[in-house]
Amino acid sequence: MNKQMVIVAVISAAIGAGLVAVTGDWLADSDSSTEVTKADAEKSGRKPLFYRNPMNPEITSPVPAKDNMGMDYIPVYADDEAGNLPAGTVTIDPVTVQNMGVRTATVERRTISRVISTVGRVDYDEQHLYRLHPKIEGWIEKLWIDTTGEPVKKGDILLSIYSPQLVSTQQEYLLALKNLQTLEASPFTDVRRGAEELLTTSLERLRLLDVPEHQIEELRSTGKVKKELHIHAPASGIVTHVGVRDGQYVTPRDELYSIADLSKVWVLVDIYEEELPWVKVGDEAVMTVLAAPGREFHGRLTYIYPYAETKTRTIKARLEFDNPDMLLKPGMFADVKIHASARKDIIAVPSEAIVRSGTREKVFVVRAPGKFEPRDVTIGVSSGGWTE
Structure with a gap:
């Protein structure tokens, strides 16, 4: 641009109400001056090109x-500078500009950032929740873990179960093993291959029924069928639900245990609609909880849900935090600050310079001293007194 464009930074109330009031006063006070101007124009022989609405x-x-x-329309003459200005340009004399407290600021390229404060609720990491069901029918012989809240490690024995189906599957495996030992010296290849396939099939059935490897090895070495078989923890975590008791008959529909790994937790927060343009996956978050005064937990925003809550008109976002000391408990409330990603090298003006009419936004550009041209603008995000 040849000219440096300057934005008039006027408080909305001042520009909306004050400017009209000042304009009205100026017009009212200039009734007599208008007559003088007309008289001077008549003496000088000037004729108006047209007349312009003062408002x-x-x-x-x-x-x-x-x-x-x-109010009288204002005459515009051929040599009048205002006639060459864009339509809508407002002319205010310097004294009135100073009395109104009009301030100007240069349009800048800036980096705008924002910290969003919200509240959240600690929740389980759904990707590390485990619900354990038996794959066979049977009776619980012994519960090794029988209370909610107990910590377990992957591979720990949770319970022992008796199942006629497991007993018969063990017997099939032992028969297949004995059959292979008998026929492995057979001169017929098909006979040996059939015995090997039978053993492989029976072994696979044991594994599909979740018989642990150590019990399969014990079965192979001793050759004795085990009445009770163990069910082990599928992962390390905290037992959040015990669904059975000693002697209970269970089927695949029954939930034996629910285990949650709390080494990582989710925190669900509410984001207002006007804050949504700022946040994105990967933003850093800092959290504090009353249970750990003076300590900050650092995590990241991992997901923004694709719908808004009907009652609150907010959008849920999910944050993930490491929880090595188990200080964060599901159900806790937390104060969260999301450090939204910075908007770099954007064109920004002071937020005060934007005049909002309800249907569109405008700024006033200084065309010359005391002459202000209104322009429609499309605005973006706002932070720290500046608007994109």
């Missing part, structure tokens, strides 16, 4: 007229 410069008339408030 809406876009409205003009070829003849003298009054607006709906009774």
Whole structure:
């Protein structure tokens, strides 16, 4: 641009109400001066090109007229500078500009950042929740873990179960093993292959029924069928639910245990609609909880849910935090600050310079001293007193 564009940074109330009031006073005070101007123009022989509405410069008339408030249209002459200005340009004398407290600021390229404060609730990491069901029917012989809240490690024995199906599957495996030992010296290849396939099939059935490897090895070495078989913890964590008791008959529909790994936790927060343009997956978050005064937990935003809550008109976002000391408990409330990603090298103006009419936004550009041109703008995010 040849000219440096300057934005008029006026508080909305001042520009919306004060400017009109000042304009009205200026017009009212200039009634006599208008007559003098007309008289001078007549003496000098100047004739107006047209007449302009004092309140809406876009409205003009070829003849003298009054607006709906009774104010005279302002004459515009051929050598009048205002006639060469864009439509809508407002002219204010320097004294009035100073009395109004009009301030100007240069349009800048800036980096805008924002910290979003919200509250959240600690929850289980759904990707590390385990619900254990038996794959066979049977009776619980012994519970090794029988209370909620107990910590377990992957591979720990949770219970012993008796199942006729498991007993018969063990017997099939032992028979297949003995059959292979008998036929492995057979001169017939098909016979040996059939015995090997039978053993492999029976072994696979044991594994599909979750018989642990150590018990399969014990079965192979001793050759004795075990009445009770163990069910082990599928992962390390905390037992959140015990669904059976000693002697209970269970089926695959029954939940034996629920285990949650709390080494990582989720924190669900609510984001307001106007804050949504700022946040994105990967933003850093800092959290504090009353249970750990003076300590900050650092995590990241991992997911923004694709719907809004009907009652609150907020959007849920999910944060993930490491929890090595188990200080974060599901159900806790937390204070969260999300460090939203910075917007770099954007064109920004002071937020005060934007005049909001309800249907569109405008700024006033200084065309010359005391001359302000309104322009429609499309705004973006706002932070720290600046707007994109």
